[in-house]
Amino acid sequence: MNKNITSQTLSRLPLYFNYLTSLPESRKNGNISATAIAEALGLNDVQVRKDLASVSQGGRPKVGYVTNELIGDIGKFLGFANHDGVVVVGMGNFGRAMLENKSFADYGFDVVCGFDCDEKLVGTEINGKPILNVSMLREFCQNKNIHIGIITVPESAAQEVCNEMAEAGIKYILNFAPIYLTAPAGIAIHNENISITLAMLARKTNQE
Template identity: 85%
Template structure:
């Protein structure tokens, strides 16, 4: 168990977690080897072992890691037992998809509500979650100490929404608008530009010689 971890390792942990919980109950009761996990996921066994070393108390030679304990360790490490509240601003299709996304719960997040400035939407519910007016965002987040926000508004409104969020004490912002947001220090932004992602994926092999 070594708390020094790279983001690459961090990004593979959910993969292991996913794989382990998908195992039939019979296999969960025993042990599992890094070799077996690597095989199943098409990875290198040493890599898996190194990754696991950073979250677990170690496995035993010839036996492997106790499966249930390992699941617990990874889950705990990733904070999947948390219940962090998340708000979503912009109730277009994207925003609605966020409110309906069930997989957040698996990772310890709970979307507690949506915000929009369209009066026709304010007051409605989506997937049982209320839609509030953006003007209430500040008080809502401060009251509940919400620290995570998702921006799914059109490009033009993104920076304004971002400012409102940071003003409300939001510390982590996931931004789906295709613009670069500027934020005060201490606020982490992740820009998720779908078109960009697609471009990176689909253009890789097109062009000349790529390593």
């Protein structure tokens, strides 16, 4: 499987998946070409061909893909079979937005629980998901076999939460606190600083 898939390809995979799964059973049991998918979705067929080739090896010249196999390959890539559990630490507005984000499900992620240290929030629910005390993080993640965590705490608490996630067995951390965190060995972290994203967008053409 192609490790170097682009975010553009990833953004289109749910489109293909939704289109293919919406086809009648008779067509799902037949073949479908990248060109036909491109036409149906109004996309460039070269682009669609490349996207599909990056997640499925089932394409054959002049025949296309066995539709059901292609659905399976895309779904597998997107992780639909996984329903990977995700925890979010920090229940401010940003953390709440993460618990309410419907789009995670399109990529096979299931945000199962929020954590905070504010006793007024602990024991409540947001979007049907329980809010637990952050002291429960390790036990929860180990019991539920959770390996993905999102950090939405203030900058001052972020490194500590990162370390606690590492101890809890989290392997992938997405950090939204505006501080560049480094994670222990064996853990993949992505620091998403929205201010920097905005600065890259709005300044890069301003500062000549």
